[in-house]
Amino acid sequence: MSEKESLTNQLESILTYYAKGEAETYLFARIDDAHIQIEDETYTLVADYREGFDLERFKDRYDEYFAKYDYIVGDWAADQLRLRGFYQLNRQKVPRNRTIDFLDDYLKEYCNFGCAYFVLAKQDVAATYPEELVTYYQRHQQQLERNEQKLGQVDKPRQKANIQTRSKQKSQSKQAVRTKRKHKGSFIIRKKEEA
Numbered sequence: 001m002s003e004k005e006s007l008t009n010q011l012e013s014i015l016t017y018y019a020k021g022e023a024e025t026y027l028f029a030r031i032d033d034a035h036i037q038i039e040d041e042t043y044t045l046v047a048d049y050r051e052g053f054d055l056e057r058f059k060d061r062y063d064e065y066f067a068k069y070d071y072i073v074g075d076w077a078a079d080q081l082r083l084r085g086f087y088q089l090n091r092q093k094v095p096r097n098r099t100i101d102f103l104d105d106y107l108k109e110y111c112n113f114g115c116a117y118f119v120l121a122k123q124d125v126a127a128t129y130p131e132e133l134v135t136y137y138q139r140h141q142q143q144l145e146r147n148e149q150k151l152g153q154v155d156k157p158r159q160k161a162n163i164q165t166r167s168k169q170k171s172q173s174k175q176a177v178r179t180k181r182k183h184k185g186s187f188i189i190r191k192k193e194e195a
Helices: 003-019 055-061 064-068 100-110 123-151 163-182
Strands: 028-032 035-038 041-049 071-077 080-086 117-122
Touching (some): 041 123, 080 100
Antiparallel strands (some): 035 041, 071 080, 071 117
16 A cells, blocks of 8 residues: 555545544533533533523534633524633733623624523632622722822813913914014015026
């Protein structure tokens, strides 16, 4: 058997392996209506808008990639389930659009209006989410206050400027500029001499 034939046989076996669905399969178990077991991790169904959670379709779309996220959001568009992962708020070095407080923006910007969706949260994370959200916003508010103090910008009532005063100031500055220009040299237009 030549090298080319052996490579062809290997490729065919790999393709048939994936075509039959013998690729990675994950252990899914529905504990009750609100809890799902995926491999060793237990997830809680936090939100199920318009009955968007379908375990069979979720099994088809789930990948090991989503195991690293604290939350898995699934939304439906054109009868297709789309999954996206989000992290808990206290994670460091995570972009804002990957934390769970971005969920509302994600649903408004990237999902169809009124589409069915669901949110699965790891069981240990789901219990602490509301408390961490409150502390997150408190820290954010404190940081804003510190920045204002550093800049010395305290909310002061602003006074309305009189429109007539502004127009007078503008016209006076224009007159001053015009008078200065008058004292400069003037232009002389000379006719071209014919040769």
